[in-house]
Amino acid sequence: xxxxxILPTISTSFIILSAITMAIGWRQIKQKKRxxxxxxxxxAGIFALAFxxxxxxxxxFIGNTSFGGPENIKIYYTIFLIFHITLATLGAILGxxxxxxxxxxxxxxxxxxxxxxxxxxxxxxxxGVAVYLLLYVFYRxxxxxxxxxxxxxx
Ligand code: HEM
Numbered sequence: 001x002x003x004x005x006i007l008p009t010i011s012t013s014f015i016i017l018s019a020i021t022m023a024i025g026w027r028q029i030k031q032k033k034r035x036x037x038x039x040x041x042x043x044a045g046i047f048a049l050a051f052x053x054x055x056x057x058x059x060x061f062i063g064n065t066s067f068g069g070p071e072n073i074k075i076y077y078t079i080f081l082i083f084h085i086t087l088a089t090l091g092a093i094l095g096x097x098x099x100x101x102x103x104x105x106x107x108x109x110x111x112x113x114x115x116x117x118x119x120x121x122x123x124x125x126x127x128g129v130a131v132y133l134l135l136y137v138f139y140r141x142x143x144x145x146x147x148x149x150x151x152x153x154x
Pocket of ligand 1: 022026029034041042044045095099102110111112113117118
């Protein structure tokens with residue numbers, strides 16, 4: 001059996017949870033359940049934040065892991081990773097604005113932005129899981145270098 005790294009497995013699980021809760025929240029508002037929608041979307045935001053905190057903590061203290069697969073596909077992995085990071089950044093910004101406009105009752109804007117946020121976040125989650133699989137499951141992860149080690153040089 002492949003042994004999976006703990007922190008990336010936990011943080012990827014949080015992305016999946018936030019995408020699932022967001023899908024539930026979307027369904028709830030389609031059924032006009034406003035209170036339920038608010039609670040579920042807030043939970044989706046908390047899951048996304050949990051992912052981010054774990055991911056960043058690992059990046060600073062343990063490090064990022066390089067791709068351990070074949071050299072000739074490394075470039076495709078890197079392009080895919082950049083695509084995922086771009087989606088995740090966009091998703092985080094849209095998510096924050098969606099939560100804000102929801103809480104502030106700016107609903108005309110919120111209604112237009114909400115579906116875009118959900119779709120961007122679904123793709124963030126799918127590509128995030130793909131990155132995780134490529135990095136740790138399909139291939140063995142490469143070297144891990146921490147930001148602190150990289151900065152301080154030990
Ligand atoms: C990441 C967070 C959120 C996302 C992605 C999101 C997404 C959505 C979506 C997709 C819709 C349906 C738009 C439509 O098809 O008409 C919607 C509507 C709505 N959302 Fe959110 N939402 C979020 C957070 C919130 C929060 C925190 C609140 C309340 C505090 C809220 C309150 C509402 C209300 C009241 C509507 C109904 C608007 C209307 O029908 O006039 N949302 N949201």
